Amino acid sequence: MANRTLIKGGTVITVDPAVGDFYPSGDVLVEGNKIVAVAQTIDAGDAEVIDATDCLVLPGLIDTHTHIFLQGEDAAAGGYDVQLLKFPASYRVARATVAARRALEQGFTSIRDMETEGAGYGDVGIKQAINEGVISGPRMWVSTISISSTGGYPLEGYAPEITVPKGSQLIDGPVEARKAAREQLDKGADWIKVYMTHRSWVGKNGELASQPTLTVEELRAIVDETHGWGKKVACHAYGGEGLQRALDGGCDSIEHGLVLTDAQIAQMIRQGTWLCATLNIYYGGWAPADTPAGQRDRKRASAHEESFRKALKAGVKIAFGTDIGGMPWSEPIAQEFPRMVEFGMTPMQAIQSATSRAAELLEMKGRLGVIAAGAYADVVAVSGDPLANIKILENVGFVMKDGKVFKNDLALKNDAEPRR
Numbered sequence: 001m002a003n004r005t006l007i008k009g010g011t012v013i014t015v016d017p018a019v020g021d022f023y024p025s026g027d028v029l030v031e032g033n034k035i036v037a038v039a040q041t042i043d044a045g046d047a048e049v050i051d052a053t054d055c056l057v058l059p060g061l062i063d064t065h066t067h068i069f070l071q072g073e074d075a076a077a078g079g080y081d082v083q084l085l086k087f088p089a090s091y092r093v094a095r096a097t098v099a100a101r102r103a104l105e106q107g108f109t110s111i112r113d114m115e116t117e118g119a120g121y122g123d124v125g126i127k128q129a130i131n132e133g134v135i136s137g138p139r140m141w142v143s144t145i146s147i148s149s150t151g152g153y154p155l156e157g158y159a160p161e162i163t164v165p166k167g168s169q170l171i172d173g174p175v176e177a178r179k180a181a182r183e184q185l186d187k188g189a190d191w192i193k194v195y196m197t198h199r200s201w202v203g204k205n206g207e208l209a210s211q212p213t214l215t216v217e218e219l220r221a222i223v224d225e226t227h228g229w230g231k232k233v234a235c236h237a238y239g240g241e242g243l244q245r246a247l248d249g250g251c252d253s254i255e256h257g258l259v260l261t262d263a264q265i266a267q268m269i270r271q272g273t274w275l276c277a278t279l280n281i282y283y284g285g286w287a288p289a290d291t292p293a294g295q296r297d298r299k300r301a302s303a304h305e306e307s308f309r310k311a312l313k314a315g316v317k318i319a320f321g322t323d324i325g326g327m328p329w330s331e332p333i334a335q336e337f338p339r340m341v342e343f344g345m346t347p348m349q350a351i352q353s354a355t356s357r358a359a360e361l362l363e364m365k366g367r368l369g370v371i372a373a374g375a376y377a378d379v380v381a382v383s384g385d386p387l388a389n390i391k392i393l394e395n396v397g398f399v400m401k402d403g404k405v406f407k408n409d410l411a412l413k414n415d416a417e418p419r420r
Helices: 079-085 089-105 122-131 174-186 216-228 240-248 262-271 292-314 333-342 347-353 356-361 390-394
Strands: 004-016 020-031 034-039 048-051 056-059 061-066 108-113 139-142 147-149 169-171 191-195 197-202 208-212 232-237 253-256 274-276 379-382 398-401 404-408
Touching (some): 004 347, 061 333, 089 122, 089 398, 089 404, 108 356, 122 139, 147 174, 169 174, 174 191, 174 216, 191 216, 197 292, 208 240, 216 232, 216 240, 232 240, 240 253, 240 262, 333 347, 333 390
Parallel strands (some): 004 048, 061 108, 108 139, 232 253, 253 274
Antiparallel strands (some): 020 034, 379 398
16 A cells, blocks of 8 residues: 555645635645545544644645756856856756755745756756656756747857857747757757847836847747647747737747736737746846946836736736746745735735646646645645745745655654554
8 A cells, every 4th residue: 555644733725626725724645646635634544644733734836937057146256157158067967956956945846947048958857867766856847948049148248259158049030940949849848938038128218128039930830849749838028029929929928027018918818828927036136226227127127016917907827936046046935925915916816826826837737736636745834824924935844745755844743653
């Protein structure tokens, strides 16, 4: 018989509409790597019991926009460029291994990693190592190298006669676009990541402007090929023409979406396009206010808040994402939650965005992001009530992934004798 564990006595946020959101003082029975029952009281039988009394239990969290091969690169230490120019691949893999573990330590049992930033197909190997139990980390959906156009991604600013590496696969024309998608899918991409905008600045009329990259025809080739493989396309798009091309080309998710017009929001709803906003990362490291970069930084934040509020009110499908890696992995991933609540979400909506809604984006509805019979046993617990204070999710003390306890800092008691 498979190993059986009973998580007993906690307030359970199921995020399962079939049974309601809560079980006060509820029990969760795990067998092997699946949840087999959730109820007010469950006979433990021969199960090992974990006493979760006075804790709040909820599904494992999901971050749908991460970068395990980035570490919030310090500009004083060479910034983005140094990792492509000087860091050995083995060093970058070592850092990514640590990042993956830190995600799991913080209760994020699944992540969608949005490209390796010049580290090739390293994410495929990290995913394999996690799946085979070689290293600890979350379930991973990987997007490998990403795709942009000539002039559409760093490294930049070097002498024109010098060829430098790029952090993305650069293409021109629908034929090259389709071939790039095929290459990345063939080598293990679960999602294809496309850059539809590059750079941003404050325009002459005070608006946030962005450079468009791929054409609609190039994106359509990528989307057509990727959908043919049964996979999806995520589009980095700040706003303007590039974001419009992303929607017209049929992307499945908009990453960031700093400037969303009413018409674009309506189009997202019609097409079922997801928004992964990554709000909080735009609130750190602002340049001085009297500089062009500082004006851009502040405009990014203000425009983003307005767009997020409009998209939320209109009913756009929103999944939790942080762009962690753009900021150091030593920072709490869950700092995104308070920003989402500040901008109009209820705490429960914010939790749903990182559980059941994120699972839906990953086409794992009912299998991840819920505490429900038949779902994978990805379970976390906290001391306190995140519905009263969402910041509590920055301190996840208990993590179970795939039925195995990875972390238990809440003094949840394993009973020496099974309860009956």
